[in-house]
Amino acid sequence: MTSGTLSAAGASSFSAGRLPFLTWLRMYFRLFAVQGAWNYETLLGNGIAFCMEPALRFLPGGRGGEQYARALARHARYFNAHPYFAGLAVGSLARAELDGVEPALIERFRIALGGPLGSVGDRLVWASWLPLCSLIALLIYGLDARPLAVVAIFLLLYNLGSLSLRAWGLRVGFEKGLRVADALGNPLLRRGPQFIGVVAAVLAGIAIPLAANRIIGAGRETAAEVTVIAIVGGVLLSRLGGRAEGWRLALAILALYVLFSVVR
Amino acid sequence: MSFMDILPVALLGALLGLDVVTFPQAMISRPIVAATVAGAFIGNPIAGLTVGAVLELMALGMLPFGASKYPEWGSASVVGGALYAAQLGDPPGALAGSVVAALIAALGSGWSMVRLRRLNASRAASERQALDAGSASAIVGLQVFGLTADFVRGAIVTFVAMLIFRPIVHEVISRWGSGPTLSRAVVVTVGAAVAAGAIWKIFHSVPLARVLFLGGLVLGVTLLVVR
Numbered sequence: 001m002t003s004g005t006l007s008a009a010g011a012s013s014f015s016a017g018r019l020p021f022l023t024w025l026r027m028y029f030r031l032f033a034v035q036g037a038w039n040y041e042t043l044l045g046n047g048i049a050f051c052m053e054p055a056l057r058f059l060p061g062g063r064g065g066e067q068y069a070r071a072l073a074r075h076a077r078y079f080n081a082h083p084y085f086a087g088l089a090v091g092s093l094a095r096a097e098l099d100g101v102e103p104a105l106i107e108r109f110r111i112a113l114g115g116p117l118g119s120v121g122d123r124l125v126w127a128s129w130l131p132l133c134s135l136i137a138l139l140i141y142g143l144d145a146r147p148l149a150v151v152a153i154f155l156l157l158y159n160l161g162s163l164s165l166r167a168w169g170l171r172v173g174f175e176k177g178l179r180v181a182d183a184l185g186n187p188l189l190r191r192g193p194q195f196i197g198v199v200a201a202v203l204a205g206i207a208i209p210l211a212a213n214r215i216i217g218a219g220r221e222t223a224a225e226v227t228v229i230a231i232v233g234g235v236l237l238s239r240l241g242g243r244a245e246g247w248r249l250a251l252a253i254l255a256l257y258v259l260f261s262v263v264r
Numbered sequence: 265m266s267f268m269d270i271l272p273v274a275l276l277g278a279l280l281g282l283d284v285v286t287f288p289q290a291m292i293s294r295p296i297v298a299a300t301v302a303g304a305f306i307g308n309p310i311a312g313l314t315v316g317a318v319l320e321l322m323a324l325g326m327l328p329f330g331a332s333k334y335p336e337w338g339s340a341s342v343v344g345g346a347l348y349a350a351q352l353g354d355p356p357g358a359l360a361g362s363v364v365a366a367l368i369a370a371l372g373s374g375w376s377m378v379r380l381r382r383l384n385a386s387r388a389a390s391e392r393q394a395l396d397a398g399s400a401s402a403i404v405g406l407q408v409f410g411l412t413a414d415f416v417r418g419a420i421v422t423f424v425a426m427l428i429f430r431p432i433v434h435e436v437i438s439r440w441g442s443g444p445t446l447s448r449a450v451v452v453t454v455g456a457a458v459a460a461g462a463i464w465k466i467f468h469s470v471p472l473a474r475v476l477f478l479g480g481l482v483l484g485v486t487l488l489v490v491r
Contacts, residue, residue, distance in 0.1 A: 032288035037410035039384035040331065046388060046395075050407045053400055069398030076395045076403055080330065083289055118330060126327040130291070131466055134320055137296050138459075141317050147300045147309040158291050197470035204463040205480020206487065211317050212456045213488055215448065222449040223488065229453045231481075234460025238468070246458035247322045247335060251367040257450050258360050261442040 019055060024170070026054040027090060031166050034086045042078045048090060049076035055094035071097045074106065080114045082121020084165045089113055091173020092180040099177060109178055116181070120189055125162070128196040133158040135203045142210025270426045273346045276305055277422025278415045281339035281373065284328070286414045293338030295319030299345030299366075311354070312345035318363050319344055321455035325462025336373035339418045343369040343425045347433050356447045357440030358433070363451055365429035373421045380417050384410050 034047035049072050059067040081089050092113070096106050137154035145153075172183045212230065213223050237246050280301070283293035292298065296316040303312015319341055326334050344366025351358040387409055388395070394402035440447070467473050 036407040041385040073398035147313040197467045201476035202480040205477045206484035209484040212452045215452045226453045230456035233457025237461025238464035250454045262439045264441040
Protein backbone atom coordinates (compact mmCIF):
# COMPACT_ATOMS: atom_id res chain seq x y z
CA MET A 1 0.00 0.00 0.00
CA THR A 2 1.46 3.40 -0.93
CA SER A 3 0.61 6.71 0.62
CA GLY A 4 -0.64 9.71 -1.30
CA THR A 5 0.81 13.20 -1.15
CA LEU A 6 -0.98 16.08 0.54
CA SER A 7 -1.32 19.72 -0.29
CA ALA A 8 0.44 22.11 2.07
CA ALA A 9 -2.84 23.43 3.48
CA GLY A 10 -3.68 20.46 5.62
CA ALA A 11 -0.25 19.00 6.11
CA SER A 12 1.06 21.34 8.75
CA SER A 13 1.32 18.63 11.40
CA PHE A 14 3.72 16.44 9.51
CA SER A 15 6.57 17.30 7.24
CA ALA A 16 6.67 14.81 4.37
CA GLY A 17 3.11 15.40 3.20
CA ARG A 18 2.41 11.67 3.29
CA LEU A 19 0.68 9.48 5.80
CA PRO A 20 3.08 7.24 7.73
CA PHE A 21 2.87 3.53 6.95
CA LEU A 22 1.68 2.76 10.48
CA THR A 23 -1.26 5.13 9.98
CA TRP A 24 -2.18 3.30 6.77
CA LEU A 25 -2.02 -0.01 8.60
CA ARG A 26 -4.22 1.32 11.42
CA MET A 27 -6.81 2.58 8.95
CA TYR A 28 -6.67 -0.62 6.88
CA PHE A 29 -7.17 -2.93 9.86
CA ARG A 30 -9.92 -0.74 11.29
CA LEU A 31 -11.76 -1.22 7.98
CA PHE A 32 -12.38 -4.85 8.99
CA ALA A 33 -14.52 -3.57 11.87
CA VAL A 34 -16.16 -0.74 9.94
CA GLN A 35 -19.60 -2.29 10.62
CA GLY A 36 -18.87 -2.91 14.32
CA ALA A 37 -21.52 -0.44 15.49
CA TRP A 38 -23.87 -0.79 12.48
CA ASN A 39 -27.34 0.43 13.41
CA TYR A 40 -30.58 1.68 11.83
CA GLU A 41 -29.91 5.33 12.76
CA THR A 42 -26.38 6.11 11.50
CA LEU A 43 -25.72 2.88 9.57
CA LEU A 44 -21.99 2.89 8.80
CA GLY A 45 -21.35 6.44 10.10
CA ASN A 46 -19.64 5.60 13.37
CA GLY A 47 -17.44 3.02 11.62
CA ILE A 48 -16.30 5.55 9.02
CA ALA A 49 -15.22 7.98 11.75
CA PHE A 50 -13.52 5.09 13.58
CA CYS A 51 -11.50 4.17 10.45
CA MET A 52 -10.58 7.79 9.60
CA GLU A 53 -9.45 8.66 13.11
CA PRO A 54 -5.74 7.71 12.69
CA ALA A 55 -5.44 10.08 9.68
CA LEU A 56 -7.31 12.91 11.42
CA ARG A 57 -4.58 13.00 14.08
CA PHE A 58 -2.51 14.89 11.48
CA LEU A 59 -4.92 17.81 11.31
CA PRO A 60 -3.60 21.13 12.71
CA GLY A 61 -3.89 20.96 16.48
CA GLY A 62 -3.38 17.20 16.44
CA ARG A 63 -5.28 14.61 18.44
CA GLY A 64 -7.85 16.33 20.61
CA GLY A 65 -7.54 19.60 18.69
CA GLU A 66 -10.56 21.58 17.50
CA GLN A 67 -10.28 20.55 13.84
CA TYR A 68 -9.80 16.91 14.84
CA ALA A 69 -12.96 16.96 16.99
CA ARG A 70 -15.05 18.77 14.35
CA ALA A 71 -13.96 16.30 11.65
CA LEU A 72 -14.76 13.30 13.85
CA ALA A 73 -18.18 14.73 14.69
CA ARG A 74 -18.89 15.27 10.96
CA HIS A 75 -18.04 11.72 10.00
CA ALA A 76 -19.76 9.92 12.89
CA ARG A 77 -23.13 10.91 11.40
CA TYR A 78 -25.27 8.86 9.02
CA PHE A 79 -23.36 7.22 6.17
CA ASN A 80 -24.04 4.22 4.00
CA ALA A 81 -21.75 2.24 1.69
CA HIS A 82 -20.78 -1.31 0.94
CA PRO A 83 -18.35 -2.38 3.71
CA TYR A 84 -15.57 -3.35 1.26
CA PHE A 85 -15.95 -0.02 -0.57
CA ALA A 86 -15.93 1.94 2.69
CA GLY A 87 -12.15 2.26 2.20
CA LEU A 88 -12.78 4.53 -0.78
CA ALA A 89 -14.91 6.78 1.41
CA VAL A 90 -12.47 6.69 4.32
CA GLY A 91 -9.50 7.49 2.07
CA SER A 92 -11.17 10.27 0.10
CA LEU A 93 -12.80 11.91 3.13
CA ALA A 94 -9.55 11.76 5.11
CA ARG A 95 -7.76 13.37 2.19
CA ALA A 96 -10.41 16.11 1.95
CA GLU A 97 -10.09 16.84 5.67
CA LEU A 98 -6.29 16.96 5.55
CA ASP A 99 -6.42 19.17 2.45
CA GLY A 100 -8.50 21.65 4.43
CA VAL A 101 -11.56 21.43 2.17
CA GLU A 102 -14.57 23.50 3.32
CA PRO A 103 -16.79 21.52 5.77
CA ALA A 104 -19.93 22.32 3.73
CA LEU A 105 -18.31 20.84 0.62
CA ILE A 106 -17.19 17.75 2.54
CA GLU A 107 -20.76 17.32 3.81
CA ARG A 108 -22.18 17.49 0.27
CA PHE A 109 -19.49 15.08 -0.92
CA ARG A 110 -20.37 12.60 1.85
CA ILE A 111 -24.03 12.66 0.87
CA ALA A 112 -23.21 12.12 -2.82
CA LEU A 113 -20.68 9.36 -2.16
CA GLY A 114 -22.77 6.86 -0.18
CA GLY A 115 -25.22 5.70 -2.86
CA PRO A 116 -22.71 4.80 -5.61
CA LEU A 117 -20.39 3.02 -3.15
CA GLY A 118 -23.33 0.95 -1.94
CA SER A 119 -24.72 -0.02 -5.33
CA VAL A 120 -21.36 -0.78 -7.00
CA GLY A 121 -20.28 -2.88 -4.02
CA ASP A 122 -23.56 -4.77 -3.76
CA ARG A 123 -23.47 -5.64 -7.45
CA LEU A 124 -19.80 -6.61 -7.58
CA VAL A 125 -19.36 -8.36 -4.24
CA TRP A 126 -22.67 -9.60 -2.83
CA ALA A 127 -24.37 -10.40 -6.13
CA SER A 128 -21.33 -11.60 -8.10
CA TRP A 129 -18.09 -12.41 -6.33
CA LEU A 130 -19.60 -14.13 -3.28
CA PRO A 131 -21.98 -16.43 -5.24
CA LEU A 132 -19.15 -17.26 -7.67
CA CYS A 133 -16.80 -18.26 -4.82
CA SER A 134 -19.61 -20.30 -3.21
CA LEU A 135 -20.19 -22.13 -6.48
CA ILE A 136 -16.46 -22.85 -6.84
CA ALA A 137 -16.43 -24.25 -3.29
CA LEU A 138 -19.46 -26.43 -4.10
CA LEU A 139 -17.77 -27.62 -7.31
CA ILE A 140 -14.60 -28.57 -5.45
CA TYR A 141 -16.74 -30.34 -2.85
CA GLY A 142 -18.58 -32.18 -5.63
CA LEU A 143 -15.23 -33.34 -7.01
CA ASP A 144 -14.64 -35.23 -3.72
CA ALA A 145 -12.11 -32.77 -2.28
CA ARG A 146 -11.20 -33.03 1.40
CA PRO A 147 -12.76 -30.59 3.91
CA LEU A 148 -9.54 -28.63 4.36
CA ALA A 149 -9.15 -28.16 0.58
CA VAL A 150 -12.74 -26.94 0.14
CA VAL A 151 -12.51 -24.47 3.03
CA ALA A 152 -9.00 -23.26 2.17
CA ILE A 153 -9.69 -22.70 -1.53
CA PHE A 154 -12.95 -20.85 -0.80
CA LEU A 155 -11.39 -18.58 1.82
CA LEU A 156 -8.22 -17.88 -0.18
CA LEU A 157 -10.13 -17.08 -3.35
CA TYR A 158 -12.81 -14.96 -1.71
CA ASN A 159 -10.40 -13.02 0.45
CA LEU A 160 -7.98 -12.43 -2.39
CA GLY A 161 -10.78 -10.28 -3.75
CA SER A 162 -12.03 -8.76 -0.51
CA LEU A 163 -8.61 -7.87 0.96
CA SER A 164 -7.40 -6.37 -2.33
CA LEU A 165 -10.60 -4.39 -2.73
CA ARG A 166 -10.28 -2.83 0.71
CA ALA A 167 -6.60 -1.97 0.18
CA TRP A 168 -7.29 -0.57 -3.30
CA GLY A 169 -10.20 1.51 -2.01
CA LEU A 170 -8.19 3.10 0.79
CA ARG A 171 -5.22 3.88 -1.48
CA VAL A 172 -7.23 5.21 -4.43
CA GLY A 173 -9.60 7.12 -2.16
CA PHE A 174 -6.72 8.95 -0.54
CA GLU A 175 -5.00 9.60 -3.87
CA LYS A 176 -8.10 10.94 -5.58
CA GLY A 177 -9.71 12.81 -2.69
CA LEU A 178 -12.86 14.57 -3.90
CA ARG A 179 -12.29 13.16 -7.43
CA VAL A 180 -12.86 9.60 -6.20
CA ALA A 181 -15.86 9.19 -8.53
CA ASP A 182 -13.30 8.62 -11.35
CA ALA A 183 -12.26 5.41 -9.59
CA LEU A 184 -15.78 4.02 -9.80
CA GLY A 185 -15.46 4.13 -13.59
CA ASN A 186 -12.79 1.41 -13.38
CA PRO A 187 -13.59 -1.22 -16.09
CA LEU A 188 -13.32 -4.01 -13.51
CA LEU A 189 -16.08 -2.45 -11.43
CA ARG A 190 -18.31 -1.70 -14.44
CA ARG A 191 -17.91 -4.93 -16.43
CA GLY A 192 -16.84 -7.28 -13.64
CA PRO A 193 -20.35 -8.31 -12.51
CA GLN A 194 -21.40 -9.13 -16.08
CA PHE A 195 -18.31 -11.29 -16.69
CA ILE A 196 -18.63 -13.01 -13.33
CA GLY A 197 -22.32 -13.66 -14.12
CA VAL A 198 -21.43 -15.55 -17.31
CA VAL A 199 -18.88 -17.73 -15.49
CA ALA A 200 -21.23 -18.28 -12.53
CA ALA A 201 -24.15 -19.35 -14.73
CA VAL A 202 -22.03 -22.10 -16.37
CA LEU A 203 -20.43 -23.05 -13.06
CA ALA A 204 -23.81 -23.36 -11.33
CA GLY A 205 -24.89 -25.94 -13.92
CA ILE A 206 -21.80 -28.01 -13.18
CA ALA A 207 -21.46 -27.49 -9.43
CA ILE A 208 -25.03 -28.07 -8.23
CA PRO A 209 -25.47 -31.66 -9.59
CA LEU A 210 -21.92 -32.63 -8.56
CA ALA A 211 -22.40 -31.30 -5.01
CA ALA A 212 -25.86 -32.90 -4.76
CA ASN A 213 -24.41 -36.22 -5.90
CA ARG A 214 -21.75 -36.18 -3.17
CA ILE A 215 -24.26 -35.28 -0.45
CA ILE A 216 -26.54 -38.16 -1.50
CA GLY A 217 -23.59 -40.49 -1.00
CA ALA A 218 -24.60 -44.15 -0.99
CA GLY A 219 -28.02 -43.44 -2.49
CA ARG A 220 -26.64 -42.37 -5.86
CA GLU A 221 -29.20 -44.43 -7.76
CA THR A 222 -31.63 -41.60 -7.01
CA ALA A 223 -29.35 -38.98 -8.63
CA ALA A 224 -31.38 -38.74 -11.87
CA GLU A 225 -34.70 -38.22 -10.02
CA VAL A 226 -33.08 -35.71 -7.66
CA THR A 227 -31.65 -33.70 -10.58
CA VAL A 228 -34.97 -33.57 -12.47
CA ILE A 229 -37.06 -32.65 -9.39
CA ALA A 230 -34.47 -30.05 -8.33
CA ILE A 231 -34.57 -28.38 -11.75
CA VAL A 232 -38.38 -28.31 -11.73
CA GLY A 233 -38.30 -26.95 -8.17
CA GLY A 234 -35.73 -24.34 -9.17
CA VAL A 235 -37.90 -23.18 -12.09
CA LEU A 236 -40.95 -22.94 -9.81
CA LEU A 237 -38.96 -20.95 -7.25
CA SER A 238 -37.67 -18.57 -9.91
CA ARG A 239 -41.29 -18.05 -11.06
CA LEU A 240 -42.18 -16.96 -7.52
CA GLY A 241 -39.63 -14.15 -7.89
CA GLY A 242 -39.34 -12.06 -4.75
CA ARG A 243 -42.61 -13.38 -3.26
CA ALA A 244 -40.93 -16.22 -1.39
CA GLU A 245 -37.42 -16.81 -0.08
CA GLY A 246 -36.07 -20.22 -1.08
CA TRP A 247 -34.51 -21.02 2.27
CA ARG A 248 -37.81 -20.33 4.11
CA LEU A 249 -39.64 -22.69 1.75
CA ALA A 250 -36.87 -25.22 2.27
CA LEU A 251 -37.33 -24.94 6.04
CA ALA A 252 -41.09 -25.45 5.74
CA ILE A 253 -40.76 -28.48 3.41
CA LEU A 254 -38.00 -30.15 5.43
CA ALA A 255 -39.76 -29.52 8.76
CA LEU A 256 -42.89 -31.18 7.37
CA TYR A 257 -40.82 -34.07 6.03
CA VAL A 258 -39.12 -34.56 9.41
CA LEU A 259 -42.52 -34.49 11.12
CA PHE A 260 -43.90 -36.99 8.63
CA SER A 261 -40.91 -39.33 9.05
CA VAL A 262 -41.20 -39.23 12.84
CA VAL A 263 -44.95 -39.82 13.22
CA ARG A 264 -45.52 -42.33 10.39
CA MET B 265 -22.23 -34.45 23.79
CA SER B 266 -22.40 -33.10 27.34
CA PHE B 267 -23.59 -29.75 28.66
CA MET B 268 -19.96 -28.66 29.05
CA ASP B 269 -19.22 -29.69 25.46
CA ILE B 270 -21.73 -27.09 24.27
CA LEU B 271 -19.75 -24.19 25.75
CA PRO B 272 -16.81 -24.35 23.30
CA VAL B 273 -19.28 -24.85 20.44
CA ALA B 274 -21.11 -21.71 21.60
CA LEU B 275 -17.81 -19.79 21.58
CA LEU B 276 -17.16 -21.02 18.05
CA GLY B 277 -20.66 -19.90 17.08
CA ALA B 278 -19.95 -16.49 18.61
CA LEU B 279 -16.71 -16.12 16.68
CA LEU B 280 -18.19 -17.18 13.35
CA GLY B 281 -21.41 -15.24 13.95
CA LEU B 282 -19.30 -12.13 14.46
CA ASP B 283 -17.94 -12.52 10.93
CA VAL B 284 -21.37 -12.14 9.30
CA VAL B 285 -21.48 -8.35 9.74
CA THR B 286 -19.23 -6.85 12.38
CA PHE B 287 -15.75 -8.39 12.09
CA PRO B 288 -13.95 -9.23 9.79
CA GLN B 289 -16.45 -10.25 7.08
CA ALA B 290 -13.92 -12.70 5.66
CA MET B 291 -16.76 -15.20 5.00
CA ILE B 292 -15.58 -17.67 7.61
CA SER B 293 -19.28 -17.49 8.51
CA ARG B 294 -20.39 -19.06 5.20
CA PRO B 295 -22.05 -22.43 5.84
CA ILE B 296 -19.47 -24.43 3.88
CA VAL B 297 -16.75 -23.05 6.16
CA ALA B 298 -18.56 -22.65 9.50
CA ALA B 299 -20.26 -26.07 9.48
CA THR B 300 -17.01 -27.78 8.44
CA VAL B 301 -15.08 -26.08 11.23
CA ALA B 302 -17.82 -27.08 13.71
CA GLY B 303 -17.67 -30.67 12.43
CA ALA B 304 -13.88 -30.66 12.84
CA PHE B 305 -14.37 -29.27 16.35
CA ILE B 306 -16.50 -32.33 17.21
CA GLY B 307 -14.02 -34.62 15.46
CA ASN B 308 -15.90 -35.25 12.21
CA PRO B 309 -15.05 -32.62 9.57
CA ILE B 310 -16.57 -34.70 6.73
CA ALA B 311 -19.98 -34.61 8.45
CA GLY B 312 -19.61 -30.87 9.00
CA LEU B 313 -18.74 -30.39 5.33
CA THR B 314 -21.83 -32.37 4.27
CA VAL B 315 -24.19 -30.15 6.29
CA GLY B 316 -22.19 -27.13 5.17
CA ALA B 317 -22.70 -28.04 1.50
CA VAL B 318 -26.47 -28.45 2.00
CA LEU B 319 -26.73 -25.10 3.82
CA GLU B 320 -24.47 -23.40 1.27
CA LEU B 321 -26.88 -24.48 -1.49
CA MET B 322 -29.71 -22.88 0.51
CA ALA B 323 -27.70 -19.75 1.35
CA LEU B 324 -26.72 -18.97 -2.25
CA GLY B 325 -29.69 -16.67 -2.78
CA MET B 326 -29.49 -14.81 0.53
CA LEU B 327 -27.22 -11.84 -0.02
CA PRO B 328 -26.34 -9.59 2.93
CA PHE B 329 -27.49 -6.29 1.41
CA GLY B 330 -27.10 -3.43 3.94
CA ALA B 331 -30.19 -2.91 6.06
CA SER B 332 -32.14 -5.89 4.70
CA LYS B 333 -33.14 -8.68 7.07
CA TYR B 334 -31.40 -11.97 6.32
CA PRO B 335 -30.66 -15.22 8.14
CA GLU B 336 -27.46 -15.33 10.14
CA TRP B 337 -25.63 -18.34 8.71
CA GLY B 338 -22.46 -18.25 10.86
CA SER B 339 -23.82 -19.38 14.25
CA ALA B 340 -26.57 -21.43 12.56
CA SER B 341 -24.05 -23.42 10.50
CA VAL B 342 -22.02 -24.13 13.63
CA VAL B 343 -25.22 -25.55 15.19
CA GLY B 344 -25.98 -27.69 12.10
CA GLY B 345 -22.39 -28.89 11.72
CA ALA B 346 -21.97 -29.75 15.40
CA LEU B 347 -25.32 -31.57 15.64
CA TYR B 348 -24.73 -33.71 12.56
CA ALA B 349 -21.08 -34.43 13.39
CA ALA B 350 -22.12 -35.69 16.83
CA GLN B 351 -24.37 -38.44 15.37
CA LEU B 352 -22.17 -41.52 15.18
CA GLY B 353 -22.67 -43.76 12.15
CA ASP B 354 -24.76 -41.23 10.22
CA PRO B 355 -28.18 -42.68 11.10
CA PRO B 356 -31.17 -41.92 8.80
CA GLY B 357 -32.81 -38.63 9.73
CA ALA B 358 -29.64 -37.13 11.20
CA LEU B 359 -28.96 -34.93 8.16
CA ALA B 360 -32.58 -33.78 7.79
CA GLY B 361 -32.91 -33.09 11.53
CA SER B 362 -29.61 -31.19 11.69
CA VAL B 363 -30.41 -29.09 8.61
CA VAL B 364 -33.86 -28.15 9.97
CA ALA B 365 -32.25 -27.23 13.31
CA ALA B 366 -29.68 -25.06 11.51
CA LEU B 367 -32.37 -23.31 9.45
CA ILE B 368 -34.45 -22.53 12.55
CA ALA B 369 -31.27 -21.28 14.27
CA ALA B 370 -30.57 -19.06 11.22
CA LEU B 371 -34.07 -17.62 11.52
CA GLY B 372 -33.65 -16.91 15.24
CA SER B 373 -30.16 -15.59 14.80
CA GLY B 374 -31.29 -13.24 12.02
CA TRP B 375 -33.94 -11.88 14.38
CA SER B 376 -31.30 -11.37 17.09
CA MET B 377 -29.20 -9.34 14.63
CA VAL B 378 -32.12 -6.94 14.12
CA ARG B 379 -32.41 -6.55 17.91
CA LEU B 380 -28.68 -5.88 18.14
CA ARG B 381 -28.89 -3.16 15.47
CA ARG B 382 -31.66 -1.48 17.48
CA LEU B 383 -29.56 -1.78 20.63
CA ASN B 384 -26.62 -0.16 18.81
CA ALA B 385 -28.94 2.63 17.66
CA SER B 386 -30.17 3.38 21.17
CA ARG B 387 -26.60 3.28 22.45
CA ALA B 388 -25.57 5.73 19.70
CA ALA B 389 -28.51 7.99 20.61
CA SER B 390 -27.45 8.03 24.25
CA GLU B 391 -23.91 9.01 23.17
CA ARG B 392 -25.15 11.66 20.70
CA GLN B 393 -23.84 14.62 22.69
CA ALA B 394 -20.34 13.16 22.91
CA LEU B 395 -20.42 12.15 19.25
CA ASP B 396 -21.47 15.64 18.18
CA ALA B 397 -18.58 17.01 20.21
CA GLY B 398 -16.21 14.76 18.24
CA SER B 399 -15.22 12.51 21.13
CA ALA B 400 -12.88 9.78 19.86
CA SER B 401 -13.50 7.70 22.97
CA ALA B 402 -17.28 7.75 22.30
CA ILE B 403 -16.67 6.57 18.72
CA VAL B 404 -14.29 3.80 19.78
CA GLY B 405 -16.59 2.91 22.68
CA LEU B 406 -19.54 2.41 20.32
CA GLN B 407 -17.46 0.17 18.06
CA VAL B 408 -16.25 -1.92 21.00
CA PHE B 409 -19.77 -2.15 22.42
CA GLY B 410 -21.19 -3.29 19.06
CA LEU B 411 -18.49 -5.90 18.55
CA THR B 412 -18.80 -7.25 22.08
CA ALA B 413 -22.59 -7.35 21.94
CA ASP B 414 -22.48 -9.21 18.62
CA PHE B 415 -20.05 -11.75 20.07
CA VAL B 416 -22.33 -12.31 23.06
CA ARG B 417 -25.36 -12.51 20.74
CA GLY B 418 -23.72 -15.26 18.66
CA ALA B 419 -22.70 -17.20 21.78
CA ILE B 420 -26.21 -17.06 23.26
CA VAL B 421 -27.88 -18.05 19.98
CA THR B 422 -25.53 -21.01 19.49
CA PHE B 423 -25.76 -22.12 23.12
CA VAL B 424 -29.56 -21.95 23.25
CA ALA B 425 -29.94 -23.63 19.84
CA MET B 426 -27.64 -26.47 20.86
CA LEU B 427 -29.45 -26.86 24.17
CA ILE B 428 -32.84 -27.08 22.42
CA PHE B 429 -31.97 -29.04 19.29
CA ARG B 430 -29.49 -31.59 20.64
CA PRO B 431 -32.18 -33.68 22.41
CA ILE B 432 -34.72 -33.00 19.64
CA VAL B 433 -32.42 -34.29 16.87
CA HIS B 434 -31.61 -37.31 19.04
CA GLU B 435 -35.33 -38.00 19.47
CA VAL B 436 -36.02 -37.48 15.74
CA ILE B 437 -33.34 -40.04 14.85
CA SER B 438 -34.70 -42.60 17.31
CA ARG B 439 -38.22 -42.35 15.84
CA TRP B 440 -37.22 -41.89 12.18
CA GLY B 441 -39.41 -43.92 9.82
CA SER B 442 -38.03 -43.14 6.33
CA GLY B 443 -35.30 -45.11 4.58
CA PRO B 444 -31.73 -43.75 4.48
CA THR B 445 -31.69 -43.18 0.71
CA LEU B 446 -34.98 -41.26 0.62
CA SER B 447 -33.99 -39.26 3.72
CA ARG B 448 -30.88 -37.86 2.05
CA ALA B 449 -32.52 -37.52 -1.37
CA VAL B 450 -35.26 -35.24 0.02
CA VAL B 451 -32.73 -32.94 1.71
CA VAL B 452 -30.52 -32.78 -1.37
CA THR B 453 -33.45 -32.19 -3.74
CA VAL B 454 -34.75 -29.30 -1.67
CA GLY B 455 -31.25 -27.80 -1.35
CA ALA B 456 -30.49 -28.13 -5.07
CA ALA B 457 -33.89 -26.63 -6.04
CA VAL B 458 -33.32 -23.63 -3.77
CA ALA B 459 -29.81 -23.19 -5.24
CA ALA B 460 -31.08 -23.39 -8.83
CA GLY B 461 -33.82 -20.83 -8.08
CA ALA B 462 -31.29 -18.56 -6.37
CA ILE B 463 -28.85 -18.70 -9.27
CA TRP B 464 -31.64 -17.75 -11.65
CA LYS B 465 -32.69 -14.86 -9.39
CA ILE B 466 -29.13 -13.50 -9.20
CA PHE B 467 -27.90 -14.04 -12.74
CA HIS B 468 -31.05 -13.94 -14.92
CA SER B 469 -29.99 -10.58 -16.38
CA VAL B 470 -26.79 -12.10 -17.81
CA PRO B 471 -27.16 -12.52 -21.60
CA LEU B 472 -27.99 -16.15 -22.50
CA ALA B 473 -28.09 -17.07 -18.80
CA ARG B 474 -30.47 -19.97 -19.43
CA VAL B 475 -28.29 -21.41 -22.21
CA LEU B 476 -25.15 -21.02 -20.12
CA PHE B 477 -26.76 -22.75 -17.13
CA LEU B 478 -28.09 -25.59 -19.26
CA GLY B 479 -24.69 -25.96 -20.95
CA GLY B 480 -23.07 -26.23 -17.53
CA LEU B 481 -25.73 -28.70 -16.42
CA VAL B 482 -25.01 -30.97 -19.41
CA LEU B 483 -21.31 -30.79 -18.54
CA GLY B 484 -22.02 -31.52 -14.88
CA VAL B 485 -24.25 -34.50 -15.61
CA THR B 486 -21.71 -35.83 -18.15
CA LEU B 487 -19.01 -35.58 -15.49
CA LEU B 488 -21.23 -37.55 -13.10
CA VAL B 489 -21.82 -40.29 -15.67
CA VAL B 490 -18.21 -40.72 -16.82
CA ARG B 491 -16.59 -40.56 -13.37
